[in-house]
Amino acid sequence: MFREAARRFIATEITPFHGEWEKVGVVPRELWRKAGDAGLLCPNVPAEFGGPGANFLYNVVITEELGRAGATGPQFTVHSDMVASYILSFGTEEQKKKWLPGMVSGETIGALGLTEPGGGSDLKALRTRAVRDGDHYVIDGQKTYISNGQLCDLVVLACKTDPEAGARGVSLIVVETSREGFQRGRMLEKLGLKAQDTSELFFTGVRVPIANRLGEEGAGFKMAMHKLAHERLIIAVNAVATCEAVLEWTVSYTRERKAFGKLIAEFQNTRFKVAELTALVQGVRVFVDRCIELAVDNRLDSTDAAMAKMVTSELQCRRVDECLQFFGGYGYTLDFPIAHAYIDARVRRIAGGSSEVMREIISRKVFDG
Numbered sequence: 001m002f003r004e005a006a007r008r009f010i011a012t013e014i015t016p017f018h019g020e021w022e023k024v025g026v027v028p029r030e031l032w033r034k035a036g037d038a039g040l041l042c043p044n045v046p047a048e049f050g051g052p053g054a055n056f057l058y059n060v061v062i063t064e065e066l067g068r069a070g071a072t073g074p075q076f077t078v079h080s081d082m083v084a085s086y087i088l089s090f091g092t093e094e095q096k097k098k099w100l101p102g103m104v105s106g107e108t109i110g111a112l113g114l115t116e117p118g119g120g121s122d123l124k125a126l127r128t129r130a131v132r133d134g135d136h137y138v139i140d141g142q143k144t145y146i147s148n149g150q151l152c153d154l155v156v157l158a159c160k161t162d163p164e165a166g167a168r169g170v171s172l173i174v175v176e177t178s179r180e181g182f183q184r185g186r187m188l189e190k191l192g193l194k195a196q197d198t199s200e201l202f203f204t205g206v207r208v209p210i211a212n213r214l215g216e217e218g219a220g221f222k223m224a225m226h227k228l229a230h231e232r233l234i235i236a237v238n239a240v241a242t243c244e245a246v247l248e249w250t251v252s253y254t255r256e257r258k259a260f261g262k263l264i265a266e267f268q269n270t271r272f273k274v275a276e277l278t279a280l281v282q283g284v285r286v287f288v289d290r291c292i293e294l295a296v297d298n299r300l301d302s303t304d305a306a307m308a309k310m311v312t313s314e315l316q317c318r319r320v321d322e323c324l325q326f327f328g329g330y331g332y333t334l335d336f337p338i339a340h341a342y343i344d345a346r347v348r349r350i351a352g353g354s355s356e357v358m359r360e361i362i363s364r365k366v367f368d369g
């Protein structure tokens with residue numbers, strides 16, 4: 001029932017308007033409030049903090065349905081699966097009461113600020129500083145590629161509280177964007193994900209109470225590593241759902257289109273290629289489902305998550321390209337969802353940890369135990 005409701009919401013509130021949002025580069029705030037009303041934001045937040053109190057499987061359903069519909073504009077996953085998830089896992093009772101109800105209703109939109117112009121893969125090298133001044137931090141720095149950058153009301157921000165301490169000098173601080181000294185930069189013009197407001201963010205002498213810090217001072221890197229596994233699984237879930245949808249579109253199209261007096265679906269090349277893709281996608285689906293089970297039990301480790309992200313995003317990039325080929329010239333026009341799926345896929349091998357960083361994580365386990 002929840003899946004049907006999510007699918008209906010996407011079909012009526014997102015798909016018809018997605019093309020318009022792609023032109024302006026951002027989805028309307030109103031959509032967030034509607035999604036909140038429909039129970040599609042932060043489904044796993046418990047009732048005491050204003051949420052529906054469901055489990056992670058509900059987050060999975062939303063991500064799958066967005067992936068299936070090619071609805072890449074609304075960044076509900078960063079909001080629900082990352083920002084709310086950090087607050088839920090590491091926040092105090094007071095912090096949860098303060099921020100989560102608004103995130104569930106869609107009044108408050110969340111962003112995650114890890115990446116900086118100087119680099120994203122090496123989180124411990126970040127340069128944004130948070131210096132203590134009485135019972136406040138004073139934050140100076142810059143972030144880039146931040147999803148929900150134009151819309152966000154709060155940012156879970158990775159800062160250096162001790163620049164000499166490497167990974168142990170990183171802390172996570174929740175910064176409300178209404179604070180003086182916070183500024184949104186330009187919305188980045190991207191290859192795909194055209195309706196997403198990926199942006200630069202600037203922090204100049206932003207004063208934030210120490211009470212806004214999540215967890216202990218210096219524990220930010222550890223918390224981010226823990227949560228990145230979750231983020232990578234969600235990316236994998238979205239990738240598999242997208243691959244499944246792309247296969248469906250390909251089968252339908254090749255069953256209707258003719259060349260040389262035959263349906264494209266009747267050529268052996270089509271049948272073999274689609275058969276091979278179906279088997280590959282089924283294979284990763286089973287692995288990702290297993291990872292979801294582990295995540296529900298809180299047993300998903302960073303290597304499993306890295307494997308899931310790497311294999312699904314590589315599969316998505318290469319195989320969407322192969323499916324697009326069956327659409328001929330139509331596949332190259334933005335009137336067809338397959339063209340969007342093609343340009344939107346490329347980022348999966350970069351964002352949330354690149355494929356190379358995933359290989360690094362996996363090889364550490366393989367060689368170093």
Ligand SMILES: Cc1cc2nc3c(=O)[nH]c(=O)nc-3n(C[C@H](O)[C@H](O)[C@H](O)COP(=O)(O)OP(=O)(O)OC[C@H]3O[C@@H](n4cnc5c(N)ncnc54)[C@H](O)[C@@H]3O)c2cc1C
Nearest residue numbers: 112113114115119120121145146147350351352353354356
């Ligand atoms: C559309 C989009 C949305 C994003 N949303 C967010 C967001 O909401 N919040 C946020 O904080 N970030 C976000 N990001 C940033 C994203 O997570 C980073 O782009 C990613 O982590 C890579 O960092 P980088 O771009 O700085 O590349 P770099 O770290 O500069 O890496 C460049 C290249 O070097 C390779 N490389 C790096 N280290 C190694 C290594 N040890 N071994 C081998 N190769 C290596 C990388 O694989 C990559 O190919 C987003 C990015 C995009 C494109």
